[in-house]
Amino acid sequence: MILYDTRRSGNAWKVRLLAGFLGLPLRRRTLSIDRGDLRDPGFLQKFPFGQVPALELEDGRLLAESAASLQFLARDTPWWPTNPFAQAQALAWMSFEQERHMPPLAQLRLRLALHRDADPGEPRILSWSAQARHALALLERQLAGAGPSGWLITADHPSIADLALYPYTRFAPMGGISLDAYPATNAWVDRIRQWPGYQPLFPGQPDMDFATSEAELPA
Structure with a gap:
């Protein structure tokens, strides 16, 4: 594949x-x-x-x-719930990620960290920041309700909804948003990173998720 x-x-x-x-x-x-x-x-x-x-x-x-x-x-793995309602919840959170969570976080990462072509005080940056913080607050509320070892929609095992929300949540600090303000989310990020089989963004270099220069990256 x-x-x-x-x-x-x-x-x-x-x-x-x-x-x-x-x-x-x-x-x-x-x-x-x-x-x-x-x-x-x-x-x-x-x-x-x-x-x-x-x-x-x-x-x-x-x-x-x-x-x-x-x-x-x-399909046919623990990452896709068997319960139809949990499946619907997974799809709802994945839709939320694409429509309301990823867009502002991706723009903040792109403009403030990767391209560095925007000022943090620009109206568009402030708007994206407000949208991103609102999305993270919704994620935080859901994860806080799941408890310290729970997942986004399932109790004992993460689902693909967790994976859908993970990357751009992980990147939030690149756009000037610290996850320290979202303790349940911060703990959830760490749990995913510790799950067996975890793949860093850059293979073999798990500490390079926030790299901003091509010179920093592995060949």
Whole structure:
């Protein structure tokens, strides 16, 4: 199975995390946005959405979008709940992540840490920060209600909803938002990092999640 990704993609990281937790062999084809790989005709012929992550299965079938990939890989495993209502809850939180959680956190990370092309006092940055803090407050309330060893929607085992929310929550400090203000969320992040099979954003360098310069990154 081949995963098409980019080095810093939080959405692609979700798929790598689940594959690691499940012990699934995964070959990476890491593309470059700057080089224009996502606009390459060969890539677009396979994946018209023009985005990563994208999966190429062993039988040649192609699958785009992180949520679809997570649900497909998690079927018949503890990462996908068996209870229909819990399944619906997982989908609700994954929708929340894509619509209200990831967008402001991703923009803050991009503008303040990676591109560094914005001032923290700009109206758009302040707006994204307010949206991100609201999303994190909702996540914090849910996790606090689950208790110190609970997960987002399940009691004893994390689900793909946890994985969907993890990367951009982990990146929040890059956008100027400390997770110290969200203790249940901070503890949840640590629990995911300690789960057997955890895959760092940059392989072999678990402390490089917040790297902002290409010079810092492994080859």
